[in-house]
Amino acid sequence: MTPPDDERREGPPPTYTPWLVVRATPSDIGSRPLAAGTPFWACPDLTIAPADPWGRVSAGDEVTVSVTVQNLGYAPATGVRARFWWADPSAGLSPQLATVIGSSDRVSIAAGLAETLLCTTPWTPQFVNGGHECLIAEVSSMSDPLTHTFRADLDRHVGQRNVTVLAPEGDPQGMMLTLTNPFWEEAQTTLHLRTSLLFGVERLLGFGLHVQPVDALLHADDRTLADPFAALGLEGGDTEPGTGLQIGEVVETGEGAGGYDEETQRRLRERRDDEQDFGSEVSEIFLPAAGVAQIELAVDLGGSDGGAMIHRLTQVSEGVDIGGYMLVSLPG
């Protein structure tokens, strides 16, 4: 028998420690910081139940929030607990803008395995800003503690999910997206847009992927999805950025975002040198230290030409991608 390639590779001597990972992308195994341009705000491990096949929930209904965490280290992780927050749609979440939902019970996770941690407090999503709220989950263990709160791009213990899936029918839906300056000085803040069109997305339903169908759309470029997409015959189409999306003026609110500690800001700035095409710039504002702005968005429903429209918005401050937001318009 020819052993698989992974048995042939040598690596550094392993450490006998836990290695907790809440994935930012389907192929994520916990390397941090994430490369610039990684959509870390669409965590496939953060889920809500009950939900429809596209992950949509009904406003006003009680749901359970959960996060799946893997321990990819060589030692068990003991006393792992998750905490959960919600916040209004925002491209740059900080603890000051979020509300605690609750926490999970503590569990121990054997080396290499995964556990799904349920929030013991139910949550009732509110229909505000034309979409669902954002979710944050943080996991921590005494032997593998959290290092950078609310920063999924810097810390594998954090999962963030900012995504709105729109109904296939009805009028264009409006929402307010929040932008925040995480730094302690004024920052040039820009909003960038990439739009993609994907045909055949209904075939994702019931296929048994390793991620939810909506996450397959959000992470369509992930290497682990190439084979399933080919098998299902999903194809991309040509489209102009912003097709079916209306973007209003960005307005400073005068509120404070709270910002991050000095170490987190330093780590964020380290990514400034990463060259990355975040897409077309669609808005710009100079935000004061820890300042907050909002921008109005409206999306046409029903996808486009029979395909799903996926709009990825990325906030960039001082050359660093701080966060983002996804809007998915499904075909009728």
Added chain:
Amino acid sequence: MTGVPTQFAIADLVLETMRNDGEAVPGDAELPFFYLGAIGPALGDFLPTHVEDGASGTNAPLFGVWFPILGLLAGTPGTPGLAANLLTLKDTLRRFGDAVRDEDKFALLDMKTDLEALPGVITAVRSQLATVNGLRTALPSAIAGVRPRAKVLPAGDRHPRDAVHGHSTGTFWGKLRRRAAESGDPRLEAFGLGASVGYAGAVCGNPFVNGVVGAPHRNHWWRHRWVSNYIDSWVWGYYRMRERVREAGREIVFTSSGRVPVPPYPAWDNIPGAELQDRFAIGGITPDAVLNAVRDGIPVPPHLPDELVTLWLDCYNEAVGDPPSPGVDAEGLQGAYAMTWLTTWIASSAELLGATAPDRINEPDDCGERPDWVTPDGGVVVGGTLVPPPTISQPSPSVAELASAIAVAILGVMNFVLGNAAAGIALIVAAVAIIDEATDPDWDELRCHAGWVDAFIVQLDNAFRELLTVAGLGPPYAVQLAHNEIQFTASGDIVPSTAALRTCRSPSADEGEDYPASVWSPQTAAESNWTRYPTEPVELPRQISYAEGSWWPRHFVDGFSFVDNGPTAVPRFPATQDNPLDAPGGMPSVLDHDEWELRMQRAELGGTPQGAFGNAVDVALALIRAPQDELLDWDLDGDRGSAGRHGCGAIPRASPATLSASEGGQL
């Protein structure tokens, strides 16, 4: 080789069938002898063992591997060993926990002296752990010494372990069970009955193990041991769980294309805590009796009855012992039994190393996220010195780990965890010291201290068990058989790399023409990296290891698989026996002399004699129900040597009359 847990699982199924069929089975007093017989040729692993000779002399090489570990556990005259210290530590903490739970102040006052002694015990354990590091260099050379010797005559020049697996096996085991049956001694009768199970387990199980290993025992002897421990965990967990779920009218079924069992591995029974040593405890054997002999360098007190020793040795010497194997005498056999029993105690008893699986470690409720003595970044203050936690670096879940590197890392963690326990114990001692008749303790504080220290001690236990598992000396917990389905479905990676998908499932469907791996040499065999499937060139002639299919170990145990056909189906879980008893013309092939001759001829001609004997339970029952004067001389390692071929079952051992040493020199 199939290990003690697998052999006992097969034995239980055989007993169950015999009881259901109204056949006589050993009584309670004789059951230890039955299970000792069921261990079968695995008893040869420690044969001979003269404890007083240490790792030298004629002792079994496996004893040489264990000897430094046993020495660490046993201590030296006048100095308690690691086992005694750990047992003292745990006993004191258990009594302390009981007193705190009951808020019994006077019980605490009574144990002040014992608690004050614990820091000294911790210090002793730490210094003993420091010596474990030296084992990293001692173990590999000892493991290299276990390398099988050439299978050339006379058999007395081989390790006795290899002789009982590969030389005149049918003659030896046949004599043994026939004479036992004729003895009129119910102990020996039970032993002989068990010996049939032992023979069947080896002859049906070892070809399966060979497939997972990638080679027979001869080529990768330590990987064989390492893999066997995982298969033991699978078999033990599966059959104990199956027994329990059947009581609820269910079966264990496999989902996700056969990868994931339901109920899942974490719910399966574990070998740690199974107390398997109790099943064959004979003559009042205790851990202390054996460890004290190691400590004092004296012979192990005899535990087996003389009649059994005489029976075993007579049969061995008549079948194998010409010339006699050095050291294989009454004391050597008693020592082999004692070591088999003691190592089973270490593996399966909760007494020394606990039995809390890694996913069952409980930290105390309502005591915060960490103990008072641990800093936010995970460091621990011990004696005024801040000890940082082990550095976390990114693992690559797809990289097969090197056993040595893992062992170093585990030792580091053991020291760190022990430091945590030491700090907590220091606070406990200080808190208890201020208690008197007028002063009540802060019960909540003590409860938290006790809870955190318990959690650290459990982690210490598990690190020990992990060390043994990595070294190929102990079984994993059932949860450690599970794989990460997220990683598998996303990337095809098996994470952890030691999950059952890689350590317990037969790869015979995919092995192509690459079996057996690695050309064997009695002098220069490369050290095996036993955690990895061998990639060295194949040893010619090529073979297949086992019946083609991605089988789980149940295939060789009783051969049954079950399908969940829906809640309204009748019968709910239809069974298929994928590996029934092979009995063409009514004669089980394992007993068929013509079949033996046929395979022998094919082996001489370089052919591939296909055909399995069937599953171990059915083969054992066939042997028991149709006794023959002698069994056939199948190679119980499932090894055809470097000449000839074999099929999906064991193969005939070549006799010097039919196969020359040059053609079949390693048979």
